[in-house]
Amino acid sequence: MNRELLKVSGLTKHYPLPRQGLMEKKQVVRAVDGISFRIREGEIFGLVGESGCGKSTTGQMLVQLVKQTEGELYFQGEPVSGLSESRMKALRRDIQIVFQDPYSSLNPKKTIGWTLEEPLIIHRIGDKLQRRKIVSETLEQVGLDASYMDRYPHELSGGQKQRVGIAAALVLEPKFIVIDEAVSALDVSVQSQILNLLKELQEKRGLTYLFISHDLNVVEYISDRIGVMYLGKIVEIFEAGVADKGPLHPYTRALFSAVPDVHKRKEHAVLQGDVPNPIEPPGGCAFHPRCPAVMDICRSEVPQLRKVGSGHEVSCHIYAEGE
Amino acid sequence: MTNSLLEMRDLEVAFTLGKQDYPALQQMTFQIGEKETVGIVGESGCGKSLTSLSIMGLLPGTAKITKGEIRLDGKSLVTSSAQQWSGVRGKDITMIFQDPMTALNPLMPVGKQIAEMALLHLGVSRKEARQLALDMMAKVGLSRVDRLYGDYPHQLSGGMMQRIMIAMALICQPKLLIADEPTTALDVTIQAQILNLLRDMNHSTGTAMLFISHDLGVIREVCDRVIVMYAGYMVEEAPVEELLDHPRHPYTAGLLQSLPGADKRGRILYTIPGRVPPLTGRRTGCPFAGRCPSATAICAAEVPQMKKAGEQHLVRCHLVAG
Ligand SMILES: Nc1ncnc2c1ncn2[C@@H]1O[C@H](COP(=O)(O)OP(=O)(O)O)[C@@H](O)[C@H]1O
Numbered sequence: 001m002n003r004e005l006l007k008v009s010g011l012t013k014h015y016p017l018p019r020q021g022l023m024e025k026k027q028v029v030r031a032v033d034g035i036s037f038r039i040r041e042g043e044i045f046g047l048v049g050e051s052g053c054g055k056s057t058t059g060q061m062l063v064q065l066v067k068q069t070e071g072e073l074y075f076q077g078e079p080v081s082g083l084s085e086s087r088m089k090a091l092r093r094d095i096q097i098v099f100q101d102p103y104s105s106l107n108p109k110k111t112i113g114w115t116l117e118e119p120l121i122i123h124r125i126g127d128k129l130q131r132r133k134i135v136s137e138t139l140e141q142v143g144l145d146a147s148y149m150d151r152y153p154h155e156l157s158g159g160q161k162q163r164v165g166i167a168a169a170l171v172l173e174p175k176f177i178v179i180d181e182a183v184s185a186l187d188v189s190v191q192s193q194i195l196n197l198l199k200e201l202q203e204k205r206g207l208t209y210l211f212i213s214h215d216l217n218v219v220e221y222i223s224d225r226i227g228v229m230y231l232g233k234i235v236e237i238f239e240a241g242v243a244d245k246g247p248l249h250p251y252t253r254a255l256f257s258a259v260p261d262v263h264k265r266k267e268h269a270v271l272q273g274d275v276p277n278p279i280e281p282p283g284g285c286a287f288h289p290r291c292p293a294v295m296d297i298c299r300s301e302v303p304q305l306r307k308v309g310s311g312h313e314v315s316c317h318i319y320a321e322g323e
Numbered sequence: 324m325t326n327s328l329l330e331m332r333d334l335e336v337a338f339t340l341g342k343q344d345y346p347a348l349q350q351m352t353f354q355i356g357e358k359e360t361v362g363i364v365g366e367s368g369c370g371k372s373l374t375s376l377s378i379m380g381l382l383p384g385t386a387k388i389t390k391g392e393i394r395l396d397g398k399s400l401v402t403s404s405a406q407q408w409s410g411v412r413g414k415d416i417t418m419i420f421q422d423p424m425t426a427l428n429p430l431m432p433v434g435k436q437i438a439e440m441a442l443l444h445l446g447v448s449r450k451e452a453r454q455l456a457l458d459m460m461a462k463v464g465l466s467r468v469d470r471l472y473g474d475y476p477h478q479l480s481g482g483m484m485q486r487i488m489i490a491m492a493l494i495c496q497p498k499l500l501i502a503d504e505p506t507t508a509l510d511v512t513i514q515a516q517i518l519n520l521l522r523d524m525n526h527s528t529g530t531a532m533l534f535i536s537h538d539l540g541v542i543r544e545v546c547d548r549v550i551v552m553y554a555g556y557m558v559e560e561a562p563v564e565e566l567l568d569h570p571r572h573p574y575t576a577g578l579l580q581s582l583p584g585a586d587k588r589g590r591i592l593y594t595i596p597g598r599v600p601p602l603t604g605r606r607t608g609c610p611f612a613g614r615c616p617s618a619t620a621i622c623a624a625e626v627p628q629m630k631k632a633g634e635q636h637l638v639r640c641h642l643v644a645g
């Protein structure tokens with residue numbers, strides 16, 4: 001259970017911006033700016049942060065939908081960039097993704113059965129009969145009966161579409177699934193059904209998830225560890241649900257404190273201002289203009305992610321080892 | 324409760340689809356007191372936005388009020404002419420939405436859009452309107468307002484645009500502000516800023532608020548009293564702590580139990596089976612009967628009435644003893 005399944009090291013994605021004029025220097029969006037973390041087999045690693053902080057770009061680099069500008073991704077100990085053609089194809093089976101909007105990943109003109117069978121055809125798995133069997137079994141595992149094979153996306157409710165999206169990720173029997181805001185658009189009563197399903201599948205099949213969400217209640221519920229992103233960087237990684245190992249980074253604290261609590265009305269420390277532009281992020285610690293605990297060093301020096309306890313890493317000068 | 328400012332009584336709104344009428348709101352009866360903040364909560368499609376559009380007189384063309392009454396300060400809005408209603412809207416009752424982009428004019432500077440509201444409703448000069456707008460922009464927490472005045476909507480962040488919307492909605496000192504999911508599209512840290520602002524404005528100006536949200540945590544933060552809606556009906560109403568700490572309707576209780584959170588780690592979440600029926604698939608009887616774990620024969624046969632379940636607590640459920 002504790003073997004490392006996936007590791008990213010210095011992973012970076014800079015999107016070039018169209019040049020404004022001849023004299024202008026080339027600008028980039030620093031969508032993901034040198035992040036490193038490891039995910040163990042069977043783990044659910046939550047990734048949180050405000051919109052635009054780089055969560056989806058990270059997820060898309062893990063499933064090879066987006067090519068990194070720099071850095072390396074290791075799967076089962078092997079660097080992905082050095083893989084042969086055939087190993088790469090196997091990797092594409094092993095790593096799958098579920099999106100927020102199942103509409104966009106389902107072809108409106110094709111039946112659900114067609115959509116689910118296609119990846120099996122691409123990977124030359126089984127004959128027609130065997131593929132139909134795999135598809136109907138997968139549908140069953142996500143709580144839909146075989147009759148859904150003949151239905152079209154528009155005939156399904158939001159929750160049913162998300163079940164199909166999950167089935168599409170499962171049909172190739174992957175080891176690792178990126179789940180990008182997959183329950184964010186669903187109403188509470190449907191959301192809890194899908195969360196239970198994801199958890200059940202993970203336990204039954206020993207799956208590993210990168211669980212991306214901006215909803216901190218969802219992430220705290222489902223994750224073993226949580227990574228917090230701000231402006232393309234990971235500012236903290238901590239174990240979820242361990243009371244005396246709560247988050248330390250001022251951003252993480254402000255973020256969690258901002259979440260309204262259904263059990264009690266709380267006073268929260270409100271962060272001022274907006275997240276700065278990722279084209280020209282502030283120098284030093286990118287969070288320093290909004291940080292309630294800012295020090296001089298924060299304006300000039302970029303803090304590094306440092307281990308502060310077992311399973312706990314923080315990127316903040318406050319917690320740097322004293323000289 | 325203080326004096327009633329807005330009163331809705333037995334309101335029914337129906338959509339005409341094809342040749343048939345489908346009721347989308349039924350037996351809606353509630354009041355909003357002066358300075359009070361009343362919340363409406365429920366899953367998508369239950370009728371929250373329709374309730375607010377009925378009050379604004381902005382129902383879509385295919386929908387109509389088929390029954391009931393809405394009064395502001397005792398004066399009927401339902402029987403008033405379209406022209407009278409539009410005099411109320413924008414002046415006495417204003418509204419902010421989830422997506423400010425759809426409500427703002429993309430081609431007009433944001434400050435000017437605020438000033439236009441004052442010009443339209445307050446009978447002030449252009450110069451005065453501009454000054455009022457600048458003051459209001461500062462009041463809603465915007466900085467460098469002189470420069471911001473001339474900016475266009477697309478130049479602003481989501482949080483800033485929602486502040487502009489709030490300034491527009493409050494500049495005429497309305498009696499009632501309707502906020503329909505005003506923070507749903509915002510990040511949590513920006514949501515916290517906007518909720519603080521709305522609370523402060525409610526305290527300082529005394530504007531009453533109808534606050535619509537699907538998020539029970541947000542409702543707890545801002546509301547005095549809450550109405551839970553399900554499939555076009557109000558199913559429960561109570562002061563916010565009472566409702567969230569001691570829910571009586573099986574739907575409210577189910578929603579609360581289904582919420583994920585750190586306190587439920589390692590446990591399977593409670594689920595409400597099935598889903599909200601669409602407008603065209605609603606049957607007689609209790610609207611929640613089809614999904615209710617404790618439904619009995621009477622639940623499928625008769626729509627329960629709202630009845631008292633406590634001091635200020637109302638529930639629409641056959642199974643709750645009155
Ligand atoms: N294809 C792209 N081209 C240019 N910029 C992009 C592209 N995709 C994402 N970005 C930018 O990268 C940053 C991170 O985006 P994203 O990973 O989608 O964040 P999140 O999922 O956390 O909301 C944002 O500033 C976004 O605008």
Ligand SMILES: Nc1ncnc2c1ncn2[C@@H]1O[C@H](COP(=O)(O)OP(=O)(O)O)[C@@H](O)[C@H]1O
Binds near residue numbers: 338366370373374
């Ligand atoms: N223009 C419309 N035409 C037909 N049905 C509509 C229209 N607008 C809303 N409805 C239906 O009315 C019901 C209530 O909608 P709404 O008030 O928007 O729900 P909420 O705001 O609670 O999500 C839903 O079933 C919705 O499908």
Ligand SMILES: [Mg+2]
Binds near residue numbers: 055056057181
């Ligand atoms: Mg994203």
Ligand SMILES: [Mg+2]
Binds near residue numbers: 372373
């Ligand atoms: Mg709505």
